[in-house]
Amino acid sequence: MAKIIAEGKTFDVDEGTNLREALLAQDIDLYNTGAKIFNCRGHGTCGTCLVQVEGSVSVPTAAETKRTIFHPQAIHKERRLACQTKVLGDLLVTKFDGYFGDGDEFIWTPGGLLAAQR
Numbered sequence: 788m789a790k791i792i793a794e795g796k797t798f799d800v801d802e803g804t805n806l807r808e809a810l811l812a813q814d815i816d817l818y819n820t821g822a823k824i825f826n827c828r829g830h831g832t833c834g835t836c837l838v839q840v841e842g843s844v845s846v847p848t849a850a851e852t853k854r855t856i857f858h859p860q861a862i863h864k865e866r867r868l869a870c871q872t873k874v875l876g877d878l879l880v881t882k883f884d885g886y887f888g889d890g891d892e893f894i895w896t897p898g899g900l901l902a903a904q905r
C-alpha cells in the first residue's frame with residue numbers, strides 16, 4: 788500500500804495505481820478551469836493533469852515524454868502528468884494554477900490550502 792496526501796485528503800492505494808484515477812476517485816480537483824471539461828480523459832495527450840509530485844512514482848511513459856517536451860509542461864521537470872504516473876510509494880501532490888497546472892501559484896497543496904483561502 789502507498790499513502791497519498793493531496794488537497795487535504797489522506798488515503799491509501801495499491802502500489803501501481805494510476806495517479807489520475809486515484810485522485811479522481813477521491814473527488815480531488817485535478818483539472819483547472821476549462822480543462823475540467825476539455826481533457827483527454829487520461830490518454831496522455833492534453834497535458835492538463837499536470838501535478839507536482841514528491842515521492843516514489845514511475846518513470847515517464849513514452850506518451851508523457853512526448854507531451855512534456857513542449858511548453859508549458861517542459862519548464863516544470865518536477866511536475867508529472869497524473870494520467871501517465873503510477874504510484875510506487877507514499878506521495879505528496881500539489882496542483883498549480885494555469886490551464887495545464889503549469890502556473891506558479893498553487894491551487895491546492897497536500898495539506899489542502901486552496902488559492903481562494905490565501
Ligand code: FES
Nearest residue numbers: 829831834836870
Ligand atoms: S488527462 Fe490528458 S494528459 Fe493526462
